[in-house]
Amino acid sequence: MIPEHDPQRLQLNDAGKLRHFLTIEDLPCEILTEILDTAESFVSMGEQSVKKVPLLRGKTVMNLFFENSTRTRATFELAAKRLSADVLNLDIKTSSTAKGETLMDTLQNLEAMHADAFVVRHSESGAAHFIASQITPDVAIINAGDGRHAHPTQAMLDMFTIRRHKGAFEGLKVAIVGDILHSRVARSQIQALNTLGAAAVRVVAPKTLLPRDIEALGVEVYTRMEEGLKDVDVVIMLRLQRERMHGALLPSEGEYYRLYGLTQEKLTYARPDVIVMHPGPINRGVEIESAVADGPRSVILQQVSYGIATRMAVLSMATGGQAQQRELSQSMQQENNQ
Amino acid sequence: MKLSIIGGRVLDPAQHLDEVQDIHIENGRILDIGPAAAGFQPDRTLHAEGLLVVPGFIDLATHLREPGPSYKGNLCSETRAGLAGGYTTLCARPDTSPVVDSAAVVRVVQEKAEAARNTHVLTLGALTQGLEGQLLANMSSLQNAGCVAVTNMHSPIRDHRVVLRALEYAATYDLRVFFYSQDPDLAADGCAHDGAVASRLGLGGIPETAETVALARDLLLVEQTGVQAHFGMLSSARSVEMVRSAQARGLAVTCDVSMAHLHYTDAQLEGFNSLFHLVPPLRSESDRFGLLQGVRDGVVTAISSAHLPHEAAAKKAPFAASEPGISTLETLFSQGLKLVEREELTLIQLLASLTEGPAELLGLEAGALYPGYAADLALLDLEAEWTPSADTLCSAGHNMPWLDQPQRGRINATLIGGEMRYRHPQWQDESVLPL
Numbered sequence: 001m002i003p004e005h006d007p008q009r010l011q012l013n014d015a016g017k018l019r020h021f022l023t024i025e026d027l028p029c030e031i032l033t034e035i036l037d038t039a040e041s042f043v044s045m046g047e048q049s050v051k052k053v054p055l056l057r058g059k060t061v062m063n064l065f066f067e068n069s070t071r072t073r074a075t076f077e078l079a080a081k082r083l084s085a086d087v088l089n090l091d092i093k094t095s096s097t098a099k100g101e102t103l104m105d106t107l108q109n110l111e112a113m114h115a116d117a118f119v120v121r122h123s124e125s126g127a128a129h130f131i132a133s134q135i136t137p138d139v140a141i142i143n144a145g146d147g148r149h150a151h152p153t154q155a156m157l158d159m160f161t162i163r164r165h166k167g168a169f170e171g172l173k174v175a176i177v178g179d180i181l182h183s184r185v186a187r188s189q190i191q192a193l194n195t196l197g198a199a200a201v202r203v204v205a206p207k208t209l210l211p212r213d214i215e216a217l218g219v220e221v222y223t224r225m226e227e228g229l230k231d232v233d234v235v236i237m238l239r240l241q242r243e244r245m246h247g248a249l250l251p252s253e254g255e256y257y258r259l260y261g262l263t264q265e266k267l268t269y270a271r272p273d274v275i276v277m278h279p280g281p282i283n284r285g286v287e288i289e290s291a292v293a294d295g296p297r298s299v300i301l302q303q304v305s306y307g308i309a310t311r312m313a314v315l316s317m318a319t320g321g322q323a324q325q326r327e328l329s330q331s332m333q334q335e336n337n338q
Numbered sequence: 339m340k341l342s343i344i345g346g347r348v349l350d351p352a353q354h355l356d357e358v359q360d361i362h363i364e365n366g367r368i369l370d371i372g373p374a375a376a377g378f379q380p381d382r383t384l385h386a387e388g389l390l391v392v393p394g395f396i397d398l399a400t401h402l403r404e405p406g407p408s409y410k411g412n413l414c415s416e417t418r419a420g421l422a423g424g425y426t427t428l429c430a431r432p433d434t435s436p437v438v439d440s441a442a443v444v445r446v447v448q449e450k451a452e453a454a455r456n457t458h459v460l461t462l463g464a465l466t467q468g469l470e471g472q473l474l475a476n477m478s479s480l481q482n483a484g485c486v487a488v489t490n491m492h493s494p495i496r497d498h499r500v501v502l503r504a505l506e507y508a509a510t511y512d513l514r515v516f517f518y519s520q521d522p523d524l525a526a527d528g529c530a531h532d533g534a535v536a537s538r539l540g541l542g543g544i545p546e547t548a549e550t551v552a553l554a555r556d557l558l559l560v561e562q563t564g565v566q567a568h569f570g571m572l573s574s575a576r577s578v579e580m581v582r583s584a585q586a587r588g589l590a591v592t593c594d595v596s597m598a599h600l601h602y603t604d605a606q607l608e609g610f611n612s613l614f615h616l617v618p619p620l621r622s623e624s625d626r627f628g629l630l631q632g633v634r635d636g637v638v639t640a641i642s643s644a645h646l647p648h649e650a651a652a653k654k655a656p657f658a659a660s661e662p663g664i665s666t667l668e669t670l671f672s673q674g675l676k677l678v679e680r681e682e683l684t685l686i687q688l689l690a691s692l693t694e695g696p697a698e699l700l701g702l703e704a705g706a707l708y709p710g711y712a713a714d715l716a717l718l719d720l721e722a723e724w725t726p727s728a729d730t731l732c733s734a735g736h737n738m739p740w741l742d743q744p745q746r747g748r749i750n751a752t753l754i755g756g757e758m759r760y761r762h763p764q765w766q767d768e769s770v771l772p773l
Contacts, residue, residue: 010609025538104654124656125540126610134654146656148540184540211537212545 010132012321014328019321020141021314022128023150024191032159032195038313039160039306045082046308055316056085059116063089065144066103066122071280071304072144072154076119079311088115103127104134111135116319117142125149125184138326140318142311148184154279155188157310159196161303162234165275169196175228175270176219177204177260178238178287181211181249185279186238194218204228205260208249225260229269236277237262240287253286263289267297275299339381340364341756342374346386346717350393351690352697352706361391363713366755370709384758386717389750392689393705394426394714396696397643398594399462399489399516399570400667402428403734404450405443406435411647411734413447416667417456419645419733421760423667424692424749426714427458427704432469433491439464439475441483448484456759458714460700463488465504465515471495474504478511486700487568489516492617494552496522502559509565514700517556517569519577520618524548529658531573531604531621539607541657544619546574553577557584560591568699569593571644573618575628582637592699593637594691595629596644597673598664600682602626606739612653612660613739616644630682639695641688643670647735665735669726671718672745679746713756722748724764 011027013019018031045051061080065073073089080087092106103122110118117140120128125147132141145151159169166172174193180186180203193201194217203214204222215221222228229235240256250256267274276288276298284290293300341363348359348371355371362369362378369378400420404413413430420428430447432438438447444461451459463480465488467473477488488508495501508515525548530536532543553569557580560567572578572595581593598616603623606614614620632638646663653660666673674692677683697705704714725744728736750765751758 102651102655103659104651122656124659126658127656129610130612130654130656146540147658148542150540187538187540212532212543213534214537216534217538 010129013325015324017321017324018314018317019325020132021152021318022132022141022143024152024155024188024195025150027195029195029197032156032192035156035310035313035317036160036163038317039156039309042082042309042312043306046305051082052084053082054084056080056083056116056319059085059319060114061085061087061117061119061315062110062113062115063087063119064092064110064121065090066092066120066127067145068093069121069145072121075304075307076144076311079308079315082308083312083316085116085315103130107131107135111139115139116322117315119144121145123147138322140322142314142318145184148182148187150188151184152188153307153311153314154185155192156314157303157307158189158236158277158279159192160306160310161277161299162275164306165299166233169193169198172198172234173200173202173232174198174234174236175202175204175222175232176236176238177225177228177262179209179240179244180205180214180238181209182241183238187217189236190217190219202228202232206250209244225266226269229266232270232274234275234277235262235267235270237288239279239281240283257286261285261287261289262292264291264295267292277303280304339366339756340379341382341384341713342380343384343386343391343717346389346391348391348707349685349689350707351686352393352694353708355707356686361707363756366713366757368707368709368711368713371707384717388719390718390720392424392716392718393693393707394716394752394754395424395671395692396427396700396702396705397425397645397667398429398568398640398696398700399431399491400428400643400645401433401647401663402430402447402459403647404434405446409649410652413450413459414454414456415732415734416645416647417451417454417459419665419667419731420457421752422732422749423670424716424718424752425457425667426716426752426754427460427702429460429462429486429700431491432462432464432489433493437464437468438462438485439467439469439480441476441479444480444483444485457754460484460486462486462516465490465508466495466500469493471497471500474507477508477513481511481513487514487516489518492518492520494520494522498555498559501556502563505559505563505565509563512566514566514568517567518571519549519552519556519569521548521552524551529615529619530607531619533604533622535604535607539610541607546576546621546625549574549618550576550580553580557589557591561589567591571596571599571618571642572629572638573599573621573625575625578628578632578637582632585637592639593632594640594642594696595632595638596642597666597670598644599629600626600633600641600677601673607657610657611739612655612657613664613737615657615660615662616664617662630677633683633687633691639691639699641674641691643667647733648737649734650736653737663737664739665731665733665737668731668733669738669740669745671749672747675720675747713753715753716749717751719748719750719765721746722750722764724748724762730763
């Protein structure tokens with residue numbers, strides 16, 4: 001396979017360390033565990049009065065958001081600032097691409113500004129891969145969501161949340177409920193859970209919201225909540241976009257809520273110590289009942305605060321992997337010269 | 339002007355001929371195969387020992403990029419690429435800019451082709467005006483201007499009644515219709531085969547039914563109208579089955595598949611390789627088997643190039659945003675030879691699909707080496723290796739996944755009417771006079 005089309009070779013440096021974070025797919029369990037362990041070391045920092053470490057001092061992180069996002073962008077910005085990096089937020093959707101500039105043109109301009117990391121969100125699946133394969137390899141590319149493909153930092157903060165509450169992944173049964181078809185979060189979660197060794201990953205949705213041959217991703221498919229939630233340790237609810245009603249995917253919010261909305265009653269199918277997660281923003285009364293979202297089993301707000309620590313972990317690991325790669329390349333060059 | 343091509347392995351599927359023979363050519367036409375007739379004195383002799391001598395290839399639908407934006411190529415560069423690929427006849431697609439929906443545009447294409455002096459160029463006309471699927475194109479005028487078939491290419495016609503009337507009208511004038519069936523609603527927002535790979539990569543899926551539902555409609559309307567119909571670039575095994583059963587019912591329909599679809603599956607999309615972004619999409623391994631089976635048992639009568647040259651920027655975008663297509667003409671035979679090496683096709687099946695098959699369905703006196711036919715032929719070296727590179731390709735489009743990768747099977751020369759219009763720069767033959 002051509003290296004630029006081999007996700008693993010693109011994401012890891014010659015020493016096997018992370019240099020881009022584009023997708024969970026093909027990353028070894030050790031890298032995922034390293035992200036979780038590194039995040040653990042950052043999580044207590046948020047509670048201290050001085051919330052900064054100098055790990056990325058003098059480095060520049062560019063948030064390139066080709067698609068709108070409030071929460072993800074804010075947590076990436078905070079994460080970079082707590083690592084002492086200089087942060088530049090570029091809302092590209094409303095600037096250059098609206099003027100007819102291609103993604104390639106935009107990238108070449110940004111490349112000339114010599115950033116150390118790009119945090120990228122884009123509406124096209126594969127956009128982060130494309131950027132990582134096209135621009136100078138020195139810049140760490142962090143995927144902050146590309147189309148329906150991947151949202152790996154969201155998945156890792158979810159894994160972090162699960163590990164904090166459940167201790168380990170072995171033996172865990174996890175149900176992901178809702179619009180799997182359009183969800184980059186679900187795809188990354190499924191890959192992370194399988195890599196980390198969860199016992200069972202289930203998806204629960206009507207067939208219109210399930211991608212074709214989804215079983216090949218390593219999931220059990222359920223179409224009914226009673227069966228799908230039975231004895232699970234973790235329930236992850238996905239956001240339902242209102243425009244799904246118009247694409248003839250669902251008849252109405254009311255029917256969806258009746259069948260798949262997470263209510264206290266449906267939650268009783270799961271294990272008593274189940275935790276309820278949601279990548280946000282939640283639609284109360286569409287996919288989740290307020291009493292559940294705000295209830296004792298919900299860890300939704302913790303997910304948000306863990307998001308900063310997880311993104312700090314990924315940013316520091318990827319920029320570190322890039323620095324290591326530069327040293328490796330230099331010493332290789334010196335050897336060749338001798 | 340008399341020419342003898344001597345000592346080559348003459349392989350002509352139409353005549354079931356495969357033996358070392360000499361070919362004698364006079365006034366641009368094949369005079370004889372075998373020992374020269376008494377008194378035949380060639381002006382020139384081509385030594386073809388160790389080479390294959392075959393009828394020139396015929397492509398059913400080639401994008402020659404003219405009229406249209408020149409940065410994607412032009413008729414001269416793409417017909418030159420055709421020669422370099424062993425092609426002697428190309429059918430120019432009508433989905434140009436402007437569309438080939440009037441006799442005037444047909445004449446522009448034909449004049450450019452004559453000036454280029456590369457391959458023969460036949461033209462395909464539009465089925466509907468502007469390919470918009472609403473008003474009928476002036477099909478009879480297109481026919482009089484020389485169009486060998488009419489087609490809406492990949493532009494769908496949603497309105498069944500428009501299709502019915504277009505076919506009735508085409509049937510009135512015995513005009514052949516090429517279909518590239520795909521239902522636009524089932525294919526909406528898709529860019530990849532609807533299967534496990536697209537699901538994992540989060541790419542919009544195009545289900546097999548996008549092709550088969552449209553194909554079913556088109557087959558039924560063909561049956562109703564009795565129009566001569568050909569179905570191009572089928573991508574799914576099920577579609578080949580449908581054409582097979584239509585043929586079994588006695589319907590005179592034909593079909594082709596593209597070389598890329600015989601080779602590759604959606605597994606190539608791994609890592610978002612936009613060079614494999616195609617229309618119709620690459621499908622599953624069982625689809626690939628079904629297409630190959632169709633070629634082997636003759637349901638599929640032609641292998642098409644689906645040649646679609648692009649400038650580099652067209653592929654430099656995230657997968658779905660990249661423009662679909664591969665520049666294929668120059669490497670098509672080498673790609674086909676890989677199928678022969680893997681024993682998925684025989685050499686005869688491969689060559690028949692590039693010569694006799696397309697010639698027959700177009701009703702051309704070509705694609706074979708019968709005495710009296712124009713001496714349109716190619717000299718192939720099955721063993722020689724060569725490497726397509728940006729420096730050496732004739733096509734303006736370098737969008738090929740196997741660029742800079744060594745290929746086996748080289749087109750040493752392509753002759754049109756006995757005139758050598760192309761010679762591979764690395765082919766050394768002392769008997770060859772300069773072009």
